[in-house]
Amino acid sequence: MISYYFQLVYENLNSLELNMSNMLFRLVLSMVLGMAVGAERKRKGQIAGIRTFALISMGACLAMLLSIYVPQVYMGLKNGDPGRIAAQVITGIGFLGGGAMIHMKGAVRGLTTAAGIWMTAIIGMAVGIGMYMCSIGATLLILLTLITFEHYEKRRKLGQESKVVSLTVAGIIRNIDNYRAVFDANGVHLSTFYLEYNYERNQTEINFVILTHAYGDILPVLDRVSEVLPTKKLTLSSQVDI
Numbered sequence: 001m002i003s004y005y006f007q008l009v010y011e012n013l014n015s016l017e018l019n020m021s022n023m024l025f026r027l028v029l030s031m032v033l034g035m036a037v038g039a040e041r042k043r044k045g046q047i048a049g050i051r052t053f054a055l056i057s058m059g060a061c062l063a064m065l066l067s068i069y070v071p072q073v074y075m076g077l078k079n080g081d082p083g084r085i086a087a088q089v090i091t092g093i094g095f096l097g098g099g100a101m102i103h104m105k106g107a108v109r110g111l112t113t114a115a116g117i118w119m120t121a122i123i124g125m126a127v128g129i130g131m132y133m134c135s136i137g138a139t140l141l142i143l144l145t146l147i148t149f150e151h152y153e154k155r156r157k158l159g160q161e162s163k164v165v166s167l168t169v170a171g172i173i174r175n176i177d178n179y180r181a182v183f184d185a186n187g188v189h190l191s192t193f194y195l196e197y198n199y200e201r202n203q204t205e206i207n208f209v210i211l212t213h214a215y216g217d218i219l220p221v222l223d224r225v226s227e228v229l230p231t232k233k234l235t236l237s238s239q240v241d242i
């Protein structure tokens with residue numbers, strides 16, 4: 001008797017014809033999968049977190065359900081045409097992904113979150129059409145990519161990020177070769193620099209835009225930079241902050 005009910009529930013959830021129970025199940029499953037990806041992004045301090053990813057996944061799932069349900073009920077097509085309404089989800093979700101990057105003041109940051117938003121919407125669509133195992137597998141692969149590969153990058157010290165080293169030094173500086181030598185000796189690439197002379201105070205403000213390892217320790221390099229010339233002030237910031 002129990003196996004009969006399980007078989008009945010299984011057939012109902014996997015039915016090509018939409019009904020209240022399998023639609024609610026798909027919405028709940030899409031919410032859970034979206035929350036799983038959102039929890040990882042929130043752990044990294046991203047602005048898009050659990051609620052955002054859950055809503056994106058459910059919204060994409062609902063769009064797919066609607067795309068199937070309308071022709072199924074009003075046009076007599078058993079399987080519907082899931083490509084009509086759902087096709088616009090991929091285009092529309094691009095605006096959310098773009099917004100995640102624009103929030104970072106136009107710099108190329110938040111790109112992983114934007115890709116996660118796009119992927120989560122596709123997962124929601126897959127749940128909406130009944131591809132349960134594929135959706136769960138895709139979610140697990142996303143988490144594997146975001147978590148496991150992050151530890152691998154940290155261990156191997158892969159990837160670079162842009163930083164700005166701002167200095168205020170005594171005197172009017174005409175040559176930065178000594179600073180360049182310090183950066184080269186420590187494996188830090190100097191992209192460009194900006195100088196501002198203050199003749200009234202007889203001091204120079206220097207902004208070095210550098211590329212350094214994303215998971216490396218830059219503090220020893222800053223100590224050596226501050227020793228090149230008498231330094232009144234030193235600031236390290238992300239390029240996005242300037």
